[in-house]
Every structure is written in structure tokens, then in C-alpha cells.
Amino acid sequence: MDAIRAAADFAEPLFTGARETIAALAGKEGVTLGIATGKARRGVDHLFERTGWRDSFKTVQTADGHPSKPAPDMILAAMAETGVAPAATYMIGDTRFDMEMAASAGVRAIGVAWGYHSPAELTRAGAERIVADFAELRHLIEA
Numbered sequence: 001m002d003a004i005r006a007a008a009d010f011a012e013p014l015f016t017g018a019r020e021t022i023a024a025l026a027g028k029e030g031v032t033l034g035i036a037t038g039k040a041r042r043g044v045d046h047l048f049e050r051t052g053w054r055d056s057f058k059t060v061q062t063a064d065g066h067p068s069k070p071a072p073d074m075i076l077a078a079m080a081e082t083g084v085a086p087a088a089t090y091m092i093g094d095t096r097f098d099m100e101m102a103a104s105a106g107v108r109a110i111g112v113a114w115g116y117h118s119p120a121e122l123t124r125a126g127a128e129r130i131v132a133d134f135a136e137l138r139h140l141i142e143a
Contacts, residue, residue, distance in 0.1 A: 061073075
């Protein structure tokens with residue numbers, strides 16, 4: 001994958017609204033952004049290089065240092081690192097594993113309709129809400 005990403009013509013587009021939502025939320029008082037992903041740290045580092053988001057996320061938890069989802073370890077480590085309480089923490093994800101991890105960690109879960117698993121599957125796995133796009137997600141968090 002590193003060789004593919006290094007190619008001059010490689011393009012990995014962001015979902016519509018992602019850039020604007022991250023920028024708005026990263027600058028909002030009282031909001032702490034973090035990443036809890038099954039991807040390797042090198043993939044997150046590549047994302048940061050491409051987007052300039054490194055300083056937008058206060059904690060990054062990857063599969064390199066934690067058991068796979070739905071184990072709660074990534075969320076628990078993120079909360080410990082940032083000092084954010086479970087009641088104030090949301091896991092936003094696109095798979096049932098994300099929703100199950102949220103439940104295991106005792107935090108709230110928001111599913112996104114544009115990912116790997118269907119909204120119905122996310123709801124069955126514990127999502128309290130499903131958002132259709134980044135604009136809706138941003139509005140929900142800012143509310």
C-alpha cells in the first residue's frame with residue numbers, strides 16, 4: 001500500500017464535508033477530537049500528511065498498540081490520554097464493531113450511513129443515532 005500511495009497519480013478523496021467538519025470541530029471550545037481505528041499508525045500518519053490534520057486530533061489510538069475492535073481498549077486509552085469522561089465521549093463509526101466497542105467502553109455511539117455496514121446493522125449494534133452526512137454529524141456535535 002505504501003508504494004501505491006507514493007505514486008504521483010495516487011488520489012484518495014475525502015468524503016464530502018469531512019475537511020470542513022474536522023476544521024470546525026477541531027477549533028471548537030469543549031470539543032476534543034480523537035481517532036480510534038483498526039488501521040495501522042502508518043495509515044493515520046499518511047492521512048495527516050495529506051490533510052494537515054495532525055494537530056486537529058488530540059489522541060490517536062491504532063491497531064498497532066491495542067486489541068482489535070470491539071475490545072474497548074482504544075477508547076479507554078483515548079479517554080485516559082485526554083481526560084474526557086465516558087459520559088462526554090462519542091464513538092463515531094461506520095461498522096458494527098465501532099458500535100460494539102462504544103458499548104464495551106461505556107460511551108455513546110453514533111453511526112454514519114456512508115460506511116461499511118448498513119444503518120440497520122449499526123442500530124442493532126448499539127448506535128443511538130445514524131447520521132446521513134458530515135453536515136448532520138457536525139450539527140449534532142455542535143448542538
